[in-house]
Amino acid sequence: MRNQIEKNIIYNECCLQTMSRMPNNFLDLTITSPPYDDLRTYNNHIRGIKSEFNGFSFQFEKIAKELYRVTKEGGVVIWIVSDATTSGNETGNSFRQALFFKECGFNLFDTMIYSKPPRGAVGNNTTYWQSFEYMFVLSKGRPKTINLITDRENKESRKGDNGTKRLQNGELLNVSRGGYGEFGRRTNIWEYNVGKGHSASDEYAYQHPAIFPEKLARDHIESWSNQGDLVYDPMIGSGTVAKMAIIENRNFIGSEINLDYCQIAEKRISIANLLKEIEEYAAEAI
Numbered sequence: 001m002r003n004q005i006e007k008n009i010i011y012n013e014c015c016l017q018t019m020s021r022m023p024n025n026f027l028d029l030t031i032t033s034p035p036y037d038d039l040r041t042y043n044n045h046i047r048g049i050k051s052e053f054n055g056f057s058f059q060f061e062k063i064a065k066e067l068y069r070v071t072k073e074g075g076v077v078i079w080i081v082s083d084a085t086t087s088g089n090e091t092g093n094s095f096r097q098a099l100f101f102k103e104c105g106f107n108l109f110d111t112m113i114y115s116k117p118p119r120g121a122v123g124n125n126t127t128y129w130q131s132f133e134y135m136f137v138l139s140k141g142r143p144k145t146i147n148l149i150t151d152r153e154n155k156e157s158r159k160g161d162n163g164t165k166r167l168q169n170g171e172l173l174n175v176s177r178g179g180y181g182e183f184g185r186r187t188n189i190w191e192y193n194v195g196k197g198h199s200a201s202d203e204y205a206y207q208h209p210a211i212f213p214e215k216l217a218r219d220h221i222e223s224w225s226n227q228g229d230l231v232y233d234p235m236i237g238s239g240t241v242a243k244m245a246i247i248e249n250r251n252f253i254g255s256e257i258n259l260d261y262c263q264i265a266e267k268r269i270s271i272a273n274l275l276k277e278i279e280e281y282a283a284e285a286i
């Protein structure tokens, strides 16, 4: 049994165990996609132990309370979820979870959308194609880091200018008009292509059944943390958050209950570390 928590490691255990070793106010940012609504079945395999734990029976309320305790003042949790539909009835668990986070003390700072190509209509083709997940941005107080990404092309970009305006009494008033840059801040709907060749830049990731895109993790890391900060994924799967944290010069911690997925994540971490070394070597050579 480990007593201390070290950075830049993925722990093969339930996230509640990992968090129990974290002090209060420890994490700058958490990004995670939990195993929601039995939409996928994951095997639980902890080194040497087969657990009873399966799918959605994860202890959401305990996890939410622990996340609040271990998040720093101003820290952020990105909770990425969707709902299952049974007989034309969506579970609504995503909303329940968001509201429970608020009960724990988090602010629901923003409800963002992760949009992706349609994956199949729910309920005998009687609904529109399902093509998004929620990304709840939860903050402990006001987020201490907000680096909004400004890559949305402004259709009407223009330089600012000065001019005059005639007042009712005939006098001329000098006025200056602000400009719009070529790029503005994004909307809170983020769209990504998913699947082979899109979600991840290495082959190992696709051995996990439910990865989110590397770019999505990277965009959140850039938005809500700074270099050297500590980023956690309590259900890290194939290690996407760890890989992107390394590339973005952040520290990471991961928890993953399934040993096979931990091993995939470790391979991806090695790739990220290698990429970093090459980048540093190239920078020194210039």
Ligand SMILES: C[S@@+](CC[C@H](N)C(=O)[O-])C[C@H]1O[C@@H](n2cnc3c(N)ncnc32)[C@H](O)[C@@H]1O
Binding pocket: 013, 014, 015, 016, 032, 033, 034, 035, 042, 043, 058, 059, 208, 210, 211, 212, 213, 234, 235, 236, 237, 238, 239, 240, 241, 255, 256, 257, 258, 261
């Ligand atoms: C949706 S997947 C995450 C995928 C990840 N975002 C990626 O890009 O690879 C959810 C993961 O949570 C793991 N998991 C489920 N319950 C857990 C728990 N209590 N503690 C740690 N990991 C857990 C599952 O084994 C699964 O790999």
